[in-house]
Amino acid sequence: MQDLPDWRLLAQPGKATSPIPAVLSNHPQADLWTAIYEGRYLDVLRSDTGRHVLGLTGSTTEGTTYEDQLATQLTNGPAEAQAELRAGMLAVGVALLQLFVQQGWTGPRLELDTAEIIPPVLANTLGAPTDWTAALLKLLEVDGERAYHLTSDPYLLVLSRILLVRILCGVADDDAEPAAEGPMAPASAAWWATRCLRLHQSLLDENAATLASQIHTLQDRTGKILTGTTNQECAPTLPESLRSELLARYYLERGLVNEIYDRHHESVADFTRAQEASGLQWKVTGALGRRTKFQKFDVSQLVVMAESASLDPQIDSNAKTASANDTKAPHTLALNDDTVLESIHYTDGGDPTEQGNLRIIDQCVLLAFCLNIKNTNPSDGLTFEQMKPYVSRVISHPNNWMVHTMALVLRSRLEAEGSRTVERSALQLQALVDQMPSAESHVTERLAYFYTLQLPSRWELEKELALRFASLGVFRSALEIFERLEMWDEVISCYQMLEQASVAERIVRERLAVTPDDPKLLCLLGDLTNDPAHWERAWEVSGHRYARAMRSLGGRHYHEKRYSESIACYERALALNPLFENSWFMLGCAGLQVEDWATAARAFLRTTNLDPDNAEAWSNLASCYLRQDKKLDAFGAFRMAARKHHDSWRIWSNYLYVSIDLGFFSEAIAALDRVITLSYPKRQDDCLDVDVLNTIVQAAIRDRVDVHGVPVGRQAAVIERLLVNSITSRISSVPRVWKICADFWFWQKRYVQALDAHLKAYRCLVTNPALDHDQAVFVEVAEGALELTDAYRNLGPLPATPDGDAVTAADWNYQARLILRSLIGRTKDTFGDHPLHDRLTETLAELKAPKT
Template identity: 25%
Template sequence: MGVDDNFMEESSWETGLALWQSPPEAIGFQWEFVREVVEGRFSEALRRLKHKVVERILEGSVSSFEEDGDELEHCFLASVVLLRMFQRDNICGPSLTEDELAGLEANTRFEPKDDELDVDGEIFGRSVRHTNLLLAIRRVLVENERKLSQRFWSATLWSARAGRTHQDVLTGPSPTLKSEVQGAYTSALKSSETRKNPILGGLVHIEMALASNSFLDSSTNEKHLKFAMDTLHTKIELSGALGVRTKWQKEAKANLVAQVLQEGEEIERNLSIPTQCKRPRNIPLEDTDVLGFTKLSTDQKPDNERTTPTVMDHFLLSAKAESVAANLPSGQLTTEEIRPYLNRVLDGCEESTPPLVLGKVLLFRTRGELGKGRYAERSMKQVEELVDYYKQGNPIDDCGRLIGLEASGYPAMWKLQKEFAILLGTIGLVKAASEIFEGLGLWDEVIDCQRLMGNEQRARVLIEKRLDEEGERPWLLAAMGEVTRDEKWYVKAWEVSKGRYAKAMRLLGRLLISKNENQRAVSALEDALKINFLYPDAWFLLAHAAQKCGDIEKYASSLTTAVQLDGSNAEAWNNLGSAQLQLGKPQAAVTALQQAAKLRRESWRVWENLLLASIAANAVRQMIQAMDALQEIRGREGVSAEGISAAIVEIERLGESGEDDDGRQTADLARRLLNVLGRASALVSTEPAVWNAYARLHELGGDHGMVLENRKKEMRSVLARASQNYASDLQLFEIVARAAMNLGYSAIREGSEDAKLSALLQVNSIVTASETNFADTDYFRDLKKVADQLSATEDS
């Protein structure tokens, strides 16, 4: 199982081990060892090492290894093999054979304590097997990383992979493991070996990107995906192509497609997958209408597009799909953006496709098809196929599954089984789903299933039975709290865990909010978040409770953390904008609400909040954007007189500055506002603010004729709204007087006799009607002056 001979001949055995590749001919102890493990012969590889070294690792006694000599090397090599054995047994399959287990169990002298692998209140999946291996691996590769890295450059890489595997079998993200894993990957990327080998460098960047996704770190994910593409001289981008999705579709429609483009000099060397390694089956869609894929009708491609993606291209495509899924809100638009990356892998599925990448892509496709009736049968069969794939094959023929395991992002088997159970639940097979959840020890999901079946009491019986058998475990006590809705169980779970089981406090906080005990909820949630802050939903709940308590500072800071962890939560962004506005930070509110609007473009409430914040911040461009969206969504109800007035004031201010940049900006903003006014006038022809804004925009352009026309419309609109009531209502009179004065001055500037006469008649009629009640007001006196000026200019 090798890449080209020169590639491995020029590389160190550590590079071969890191890439899980070996040359056709292995010369020397290390290369022979690499070849054995890469070919799946783990037991043989371990027997090649010193028996006492392996025994001491499995006993958990590693502190006494010498820093030089064979012992340290054998310790390092044995730990890598044990890590791959644990991964094969719990992630990709096939499970460890009896012979492999016999060799391990003969040497194992310890079992980890129940909470020894728990981190930051996150517990490992109850169905994870051979946890003693993971603990032994951690004691060597993670706890002794510094000692090992002084001699082996790849020690930091394997330390990162061990930490990543630990995270993969936990129930949630761990801040401690985030720091550990990202730190180790950063060190590995600084190695000269990683820098000089583009395949290795690209692979490690992809691993770092996917690991960062596990820890809700979207910025690091995007950064290292870009680094990976740069390192591999590859660019992946979306384009358009015509195609059909149904069997009877005659006219091809535009579809998104993913293109793999060569950027710069091509990297000839690449990873290879053993030809005998089987891949999971792609279940076809059996439907009379829908194809189940996109059949493109055009074959036009850029000159630098790769016809056949390489192994590394497949890793990049899968990682890109995961990045989109992690950083955008779930929904049909996100599914459509992910689809092109999946299609590119599935279209080019051949010997260059890593088995686990194909499995991950098929899993992504299934997630996108959830809830769609015609896809239900395929979805169920596809996930069932992936679960069965784990059990199929043998360690030798299917050793290629481990190539790029960390770069595939393939889930642990218990998480895949969880997805299968969720799928069964969505199609109505709730009992079957509940049985799988019970086997996995996922009690929250068991409770949900039993509630759906109207049999919540059975969930309580099951949990009580487990408590009798296993004793007071925090997760079981918290599950009792979920069944009984009694807070004492959450408190007990917290106490039994010695204040480490953060989930108990998160659940208690949610219960207290439902009881409107918000101050206590704040305390419970803060206790949980001190242990593990990587839960955006808990920050959102904390923000809600803080707002109810009147603590706006905490409300805003909690929402800030929530959106930093999960930038796809539109409601959190919207609430953050509202909080910033309450704190007197309108520009920060605009920034937050723009993010909310990107994620929830159809929500008029978000756009209305953005308009209010923009007015407060004098952000005219955002005012216009919000008004345009509101009119499109709400029609006549979306026309905002306040927004139009604020926008024109700000445009006038920019126009008066005299700066060249402001002048260009004024012209652009005026054009955009005219578009908004055009739609507004068509929707509500009697809104005075629309005609007032039109007139003022034309004033900026010096078109006095158009100014006068719009002042006339403004006057008619004001009178239509005020009727005859302005003669007795001071507030209405002031509005009418302002419009009449605007009309009079516009007529004087326009200069024609007809315009001045018409304006004079209008002003005089208002003067006559209002003189009895408002003759002693400033507005009346100013209006009388305008009438006098009109008379004077007409006489002259």
């Protein structure tokens, strides 16, 4: 049970008045964990254990690093002392991480003495104190992606990462595939390390592949411990009620990480597991209600009906029947609109305020599902309508400061799209930014559910507020915020929207005068001037580590049709950070241009791995496979492209040809149907490839087998629906289509339909107005008349039905003579001396001759 306090902290109720678990009284680091429970993180760092772990006591060996110093301590002394040191490292690492979150995300901020916390041996490697921040941010650079340069107290994260990730979990900074955990590491260390890395990712400009891989591996370790499938010797024995709460949190956090890295399908599965672990029951349904003050009738409104399971009060102090006044909530602005109601007025039940209260963890689950809806759907009104009931269900019961804050952030994003709610949207964001320094709620309440939310940092929240101002045309306020946060990308965007690009360039040059070797500023100057020399300089001054410079150069080379140079640039950028879907896609396009099919295929395959819904990448990948004569792989890629872009007739057409070529006839039939349905409105008769249709029908008639060894003739019913419902109902003027239909009906021994198809084929020909003067048309029509005559001769006497006495066409001779006589008379003056005209006359004579 040695690890139980840190596991209990993972399920901390988040109340300043919550009792400290009794298990702490007998724990070796009882004072440390009690301080962490109460949010006194500085007390942990100032304790004897904290000072020892941070290397603030005793002497240091010159030339050693902080990590080396810690590693040496872990290899000396008896096993019991080493285990106690690891437990102390965990407590200090957790305190550092929580303090970092408090400083940059949740507040209230503290005035910290950096020299009091940074280990002297680490400080010696950072240079002069004035250079510490830049050196620390350099340590946080991953895969060529830099951390936000105004990050609050980055040394807290650096130290926490060293303790939790490097020492306790044995993960080096550049380990894409972390090794096994350190010897006898506390079992919860992997979970805390995951949280540390997730915060690290949030500081970077773009997603980093190394962090993604490390987080995934460490989360797997934690999952094995919680599900009891690990062989780790120090894995704790957790009470079942605690394990259920932890599983809910674990799956929530894993799902949120998947959302960060755009793995949305995996995140849905994780959120569902979190729901199952917590016992939450919920559904989205409809209820009658009104939205405006003057509405005279009720309409159906989406509503989330949710109910929490029974709970263990020791795990979650917020019972289902708790009052909304049990906790202080962030300032929630009223709408105060003269038309739109503050909230939907439901008339048949479903009002969120009338439903029972939810456990806080269940509110987090609902917000996670809401976030997934936003990330997996287009930004349109329907998506916002889907999200609103989730937010309303949470806002109706303010149980926790940060959970309610997250719900208000989501509501603010939704209301930014409405003309009557956009004002509250901006003002609510402003209120949330202003609340962070306040002490209205205890730090433990703010941090209790922080990791189960996708809460933006303080500077990201301010950036969102500035973007909201910019969208409203309040550029001066937006610029003030962007310039204070030194977010130069956004500053430039604002000036470009104001058509003042020269001002943006002047600002960037002024900043470069202060920091001439800043690769980000150099790239921004390159973007403004379109001068590749700035991107090249950014690449050089970064020591070939700033991937953005190569991405910009690659794009420039591509647009100037220097495709080989573009490939080289994108390869360098992606070698640093391979999580850029667009860079992989552009690399693939450049490969296509120079016919480097292997490079293009590799690039498009990585694109589809990063974004399985990118239909264009799937289609291009299939084209590469065709060029490499990998037809089966091309078939699979085209099938994925068709699934992801169901409304592209071009993709379906490519899928059709590959299916026919490989013998996937059932897929070909479905693809041909889809091509006709999608392209007919614009392309009319050109939407049908008659050769493909003929191949399908002939395969059925001739008893061919498909790639699975199944006779194509078994698809007769499907082929018939294709002919009748999709083709001939739309395309009735193409003679060959009717001839193919005639062949099909004849094979089916449905002679009436076959003869009718032959007749329709001839009518398509004979109605051509050029028949009277164009010899080529006359030849085609004459041959059609002779074919129709043969059809009358062959089919007319046959029984119409297998069991009936009636024939297909009792007057077939008369009908055939009528066809020939009409055509002969119409073309006699123009083509009377043509050999085919003589054949028509001879055939008519044969039909008139008496039978012998």
